[in-house]
Amino acid sequence: MPEPVVDRSVPLDRRAALRFGAVGLAGLALGRSAAGRGPRDASGGTGGKGRPTKFQIACMTLPYAAFPLERALTGLSKAGYRHVAWGTTHVEADGKKVPVVAADAAPGAAKELGKKCRDLGLQPVLMFAGTSPDAANHLEAMTNRLRQAEAAGIAQVLTFGSTRGGDRKRWVEHFRQLGRVARDRGVLIVIKPHGGLTASGVKCREIVAEVADDGVKVNYDAGNVMDYLDIDAAATLADFRKCSDEVRSFCVKDHRNWPRDEDCGPGFGEIDHYRLLHPVAFTGRTIPLCCENIFAPLLPRPDKPEKVDALAKRAREFLALVVGGVQR
Numbered sequence: 001m002p003e004p005v006v007d008r009s010v011p012l013d014r015r016a017a018l019r020f021g022a023v024g025l026a027g028l029a030l031g032r033s034a035a036g037r038g039p040r041d042a043s044g045g046t047g048g049k050g051r052p053t054k055f056q057i058a059c060m061t062l063p064y065a066a067f068p069l070e071r072a073l074t075g076l077s078k079a080g081y082r083h084v085a086w087g088t089t090h091v092e093a094d095g096k097k098v099p100v101v102a103a104d105a106a107p108g109a110a111k112e113l114g115k116k117c118r119d120l121g122l123q124p125v126l127m128f129a130g131t132s133p134d135a136a137n138h139l140e141a142m143t144n145r146l147r148q149a150e151a152a153g154i155a156q157v158l159t160f161g162s163t164r165g166g167d168r169k170r171w172v173e174h175f176r177q178l179g180r181v182a183r184d185r186g187v188l189i190v191i192k193p194h195g196g197l198t199a200s201g202v203k204c205r206e207i208v209a210e211v212a213d214d215g216v217k218v219n220y221d222a223g224n225v226m227d228y229l230d231i232d233a234a235a236t237l238a239d240f241r242k243c244s245d246e247v248r249s250f251c252v253k254d255h256r257n258w259p260r261d262e263d264c265g266p267g268f269g270e271i272d273h274y275r276l277l278h279p280v281a282f283t284g285r286t287i288p289l290c291c292e293n294i295f296a297p298l299l300p301r302p303d304k305p306e307k308v309d310a311l312a313k314r315a316r317e318f319l320a321l322v323v324g325g326v327q328r
Contacts, residue, residue, distance in 0.1 A: 051282060053283045055287055057291075058083035061076070061084065063087075109148070125288040128158050139178070150186060156249055157189050160191060162196050163195030175211040191219065217246050222276055237275050252315070294312055
């Protein structure tokens with residue numbers, strides 16, 4: 001059985017990596033050519049085999065939010081990860097909740113944290129924007145995030161909207177400006193489903209299409225789509241297939257509608273990750289799979305970081321098996 005194409009390296013040239021990742025639809029077209037035919041998908045079509053996608057299996061520091069950031073990083077390193085996505089805040093030893101990198105921090109702070117991650121064998125691949133176009137200072141805040149990402153060697157900055165909606169015209173105008181800034185810095189802005197204007201992958205894709213800038217693409221969060229739209233797993237996968245050509249990363253989060261409505265770690269919920277990753281298994285791109293929720297349903301959240309470590313390791317091993325299967 002061939003080895004799955006899982007990126008376990010710690011790349012240094014992020015601009016080159018982004019250019020490689022921009023193969024886009026050309027890579028997908030190649031996969032549907034005479035290069036080979038894959039197993040039939042849910043709709044009865046066939047998934048072609050072009051160049052395998054280089055999946056970067058990462059975990060966010062977010063599941064460790066109740067513990068210090070450094071403990072999160074060491075835990076993920078020991079759990080076998082080679083890629084990490086920065087969460088938002090962590091409760092440090094003094095009991096204070098501290099941002100991973102403050103929105104107004106100088107790029108040097110992000111550069112220093114990026115070095116700390118690499119010293120632990122972790123390549124940072126994604127960070128949260130912490131702002132949306134509906135915020136008064138969005139352009140300024142987002143521009144600084146892009147500077148931070150460049151300094152840290154992070155390829156993608158994740159953003160999303162409010163569950164209450166937003167000003168679509170403002171979104172498009174802002175991302176048209178920011179897309180150019182992102183490209184100039186070798187960074188990609190990715191928009192994920194989060195209710196409102198971004199309630200589904202299709203809605204995110206529509207915004208990206210209207211922005212029409214290669215610096216702005218889609219991040220897919222299947223758990224959010226299933227949860228916020230209150231739909232089943234099959235409808236969620238149907239939504240994904242309609243936007244998969246623009247997806248450049250995933251926030252990995254599963255979801256259950258039974259016996260309780262709740263998010264959970266990959267493989268614990270109702271979403272079939274084999275069907276989820278199959279459409280993007282042979283794109284020739286580099287696609288981060290960033291675990292946002294790794295917790296078991298029905299059970300309380302872990303009260304010790306060692307318990308989070310175990311769940312993080314389980315999520316990594318599960319995704320590695322899925323990638324191996326869909327790329328066989």
